[in-house]
Amino acid sequence: MVGNISLGEYNLIYNTFSFTFAVMAAATLFFWFCRDQVSNHYKIAITITGLVTFIAAYHYLQIFISFREAYTLKDGVVGATGYQFNDAYRYVDWLLTVPLLLIELILVMNLSREQTIKKSALLGLAAAIMVILGYPGEMSSEAGTRWFWWFLSMIPFVYIVYQLFFGLRGSINQQPEQAKSLISGACILTVIVWCFYPVVFILPMIGFEGGNAFTSLQVGYSIADIMAKAAFGFLIFAIAKRKSELENSH
Amino acid sequence: MVGNISLGEYNLIYNTFSFTFAVMAAATLFFWFCRDQVSNHYKIAITITGLVTFIAAYHYLQIFISFREAYTLKDGVVGATGYQFNDAYRYVDWLLTVPLLLIELILVMNLSREQTIKKSALLGLAAAIMVILGYPGEMSSEAGTRWFWWFLSMIPFVYIVYQLFFGLRGSINQQPEQAKSLISGACILTVIVWCFYPVVFILPMIGFEGGNAFTSLQVGYSIADIMAKAAFGFLIFAIAKRKSELENSH
Numbered sequence: 362m363v364g365n366i367s368l369g370e371y372n373l374i375y376n377t378f379s380f381t382f383a384v385m386a387a388a389t390l391f392f393w394f395c396r397d398q399v400s401n402h403y404k405i406a407i408t409i410t411g412l413v414t415f416i417a418a419y420h421y422l423q424i425f426i427s428f429r430e431a432y433t434l435k436d437g438v439v440g441a442t443g444y445q446f447n448d449a450y451r452y453v454d455w456l457l458t459v460p461l462l463l464i465e466l467i468l469v470m471n472l473s474r475e476q477t478i479k480k481s482a483l484l485g486l487a488a489a490i491m492v493i494l495g496y497p498g499e500m501s502s503e504a505g506t507r508w509f510w511w512f513l514s515m516i517p518f519v520y521i522v523y524q525l526f527f528g529l530r531g532s533i534n535q536q537p538e539q540a541k542s543l544i545s546g547a548c549i550l551t552v553i554v555w556c557f558y559p560v561v562f563i564l565p566m567i568g569f570e571g572g573n574a575f576t577s578l579q580v581g582y583s584i585a586d587i588m589a590k591a592a593f594g595f596l597i598f599a600i601a602k603r604k605s606e607l608e609n610s611h
Numbered sequence: 612m613v614g615n616i617s618l619g620e621y622n623l624i625y626n627t628f629s630f631t632f633a634v635m636a637a638a639t640l641f642f643w644f645c646r647d648q649v650s651n652h653y654k655i656a657i658t659i660t661g662l663v664t665f666i667a668a669y670h671y672l673q674i675f676i677s678f679r680e681a682y683t684l685k686d687g688v689v690g691a692t693g694y695q696f697n698d699a700y701r702y703v704d705w706l707l708t709v710p711l712l713l714i715e716l717i718l719v720m721n722l723s724r725e726q727t728i729k730k731s732a733l734l735g736l737a738a739a740i741m742v743i744l745g746y747p748g749e750m751s752s753e754a755g756t757r758w759f760w761w762f763l764s765m766i767p768f769v770y771i772v773y774q775l776f777f778g779l780r781g782s783i784n785q786q787p788e789q790a791k792s793l794i795s796g797a798c799i800l801t802v803i804v805w806c807f808y809p810v811v812f813i814l815p816m817i818g819f820e821g822g823n824a825f826t827s828l829q830v831g832y833s834i835a836d837i838m839a840k841a842a843f844g845f846l847i848f849a850i851a852k853r854k855s856e857l858e859n860s861h
Contacts, residue, residue, distance in 0.1 A: 376699045383669055383707060387662050394643070394658040398651070436693040 366572035371432060371439045374579050378425040381583045385418035388591040392598060400608060403601035406468035410594040413458045413465065417590050420454035421583075423447070451582060452499065455492045458590065460485035463521070465593075466547055469600050470532050480532075484524060491517040495562065504566045511562055518559065522552050540604050547596045554593070557585040616822035621682060621689045624829050628675040631833045635668035638841040642848060650858060653851035656718035660844040663708045663715065667840050670704035671833075673697070701832060702749065705742040708840065710735035713771070715843075716797055719850050720782050730782075734774060741767035745812065754816045761812055768809065772802050790854050797846045804843070807835040 366374070392411030396404055424447075431446035432439060463484040467477055491514050498510025525548045533544050561581035565574040616624070642661035646654055674697075681696035682689060713734040717727055741764050748760025775798045783794050811831035815824040 372697075372699060375697065376703055379673065379700065380703045380706070383666055383703070386669070387666050387707070390665065391658060391662060394646070394661075395655055398655065434695045437695075 365441065366432065366439055366576060368434070368437065368439055370572050370576040371434055374428060374576055375425075377580050377583045378421060378428055381587060382418055382421040382425055384587050384591050385414045385421055388414040388594060389418055392594060395598065398605070399598075399601040400605040402471060403469060403605060406465055407598060407601055409461055409465050409468065410597050413461050413590050414594055416457050416461075417454055417586060420450045421586075424450050448499065449496075452492060452496045456489060459488040459492055462551070462589065462593065463488055465597050466544075466551070469547075469597050469604075470529075470536065470544065471604070472532055472535075476532070480524075480529075484521060487517040487520050487524075491521070495558075499562065502565070507562070507566050511559065515559060518555070522555070525552055537604060537607050539607060540600055543596065543600045543603060547593060547600065550593055550596060551589070554585055554588040557581065557588075561585065615691070616682070616689055616826060618684070618687065618689055620822050620826040621684055624678060624826055625675075627830050627833045628671060628678055631837060632668055632671040632675055634837050634841050635664045635671055638664040638844060639668055642844060645848060648855070649848075649851040650855040652721060653719060653855060656715055656851055657848060659711055659715050659718065660847050663711050663840050664844060666708050666711075667704055667836060670700045671836075674700045698749065699746075702742060702746045706739060709738040709742055712801070712839065712843065713738055715847050716794075716801070719797075719847050719854075720779075720786065720794065721854070722782055726782070730774075730779075734771060737767040737770050737774075741771070749812065752815070757812070757816050761809060765809060768805070772805070775802055787854060787857050789857060790850055793846065793850045793853060797843065797850065800843055800846060801839070804835055804838040807831065807838075811835065 389411045392407055392414065396407045396411070399407055427445070427447045427450065430444045431442060433442055434440075464481045467480050467484065472480070494510055494514035494517070496510075498507045498514070501507055501510075529548065533541060533548070536544055561578055564577050564581065569577050639661045642657055642664065646657045646661070649657055677695075677697045677700065680694045681692060683692055684690075714731045717730050717734065722730070744760055744764035744767070746760075748757045748764070751757055751760075779798065783791060783798070786794055811828055814827050814831065819827050
């Protein structure tokens with residue numbers, strides 16, 4: 362979905378993409394460098410945390426390049442070049458990163474091998490299906506089609522939210538006291554931030570039009586991605602570090 | 612803000628951007644390579660020190676590219692291409708790096724977890740607000756608008772300066788004798804260098820015009836950034852190394 366955008370919108374989108382790329386790249390380096398700050402059995406979780414922001418950094422760079430190919434700003438006037446702005450990068454990114462985000466959270470809980478595999482597979486699969494079902498809706502500018510896929514995509518979404526609030530309750534209770542609130546915090550952050558996506562998705566269906574809809578979608582998704590990947594990842598790192606310190610002090 | 616620039620100004624800006632990128636990139640590599648020279652509990656501080664210069668290197672590269680798209684120099688004549696010089700990169704950079712700079716300083720003090728989180732949150736937030744309030748002024752070429760946002764931005768600025776001089780006094784006094792002067796030095800450097808920014812900001816309001824104002828702004832900010840990020844970072848590294856040596860000798 363592309364529309365005519367104003368000068369202000371052009372600059373806002375332009376700077377948002379550059380900013381998001383910088384955040385994701387910086388977060389990746391932080392996670393990978395500080396991997397040596399956690400115990401051995403949390404290193405895979407922190408590696409994946411950095412992979413998520415790495416994959417996001419790659420896609421935001423591509424989105425940024427694609428945007429600069431689709432629009433020009435010359436003599437103060439924004440013009441469309443006719444070249445495609447490739448919106449699919451986001452969905453390709455999410456298909457990879459959203460299951461990994463849930464796996465991060467499960468890995469940092471340090472459950473039994475059996476539980477880890479089972480919960481990772483179920484939540485990871487649900488996340489992938491959620492992203493796949495959202496895509497045909499996003500590609501459409503017709504409200505009916507968007508709503509149809511939105512509803513389908515909300516089924517796995519609700520399942521994941523339910524799991525984060527109730528399914529993982531038992532596992533969270535087994536966590537050390539000093540890490541429990543951080544892990545609950547990570548679950549709550551996930552639910553709150555993830556609720557952003559279906560809301561941003563429906564903006565074009567509830568009155569936002571043309572350049573306005575395009576801008577709010579791009580900026581909205583970027584902010585949500587920063588929260589869901591970089592800020593969430595930092596919380597995962599804090600959990601792993603806190604738990605490592607507790608374990609070492611025994 | 613763009614103006615017609617002379618051949619000398621073009622060359623000065625061009626070389627300043629290239630120089631600043633090279634300094635930031637080299638500083639980043641130095642910090643990350645020398646991360647193994649400090650004790651484990653200072654590694655996060657040094658990682659962030661390198662992240663700050665990494666983020667700055669990225670933005671200076673983009674600023675440099677943007678400048679080369681906005682101006683050409685052919686047959687000894689400087690011309691504007693009509694493509695935008697994106698001035699917002701600086702503010703996007705500062706939004707990320709300025710809070711991180713203060714967090715570096717707090718981390719290297721090795722305070723209690725509680726104090727670290729509290730002081731990082733307060734100073735980081737004040738720094739982000741300061742940058743956000745400066746931006747609308749910078750985007751304006753009208754003196755009244757610039758002054759208005761300059762004053763608003765100075766409120767968090769004064770708060771941070773006060774914290775660096777007085778709020779951290781107690782924490783500095785707890786530092787080992789041999790590191791105290793270095794840490795005080797880092798606080799003083801921050802205050803002196805940071806005072807550069809509001810001064811550079813007002814240059815266009817006190818008589819500097821057109822290409823002259825543009826050049827003094829670009830060169831002024833670049834010099835201030837080198838001092839505030841690379842030189843300050845080196846001081847942070849020196850503090851961490853000194854403290855690591857002291858702790859190991861006990």
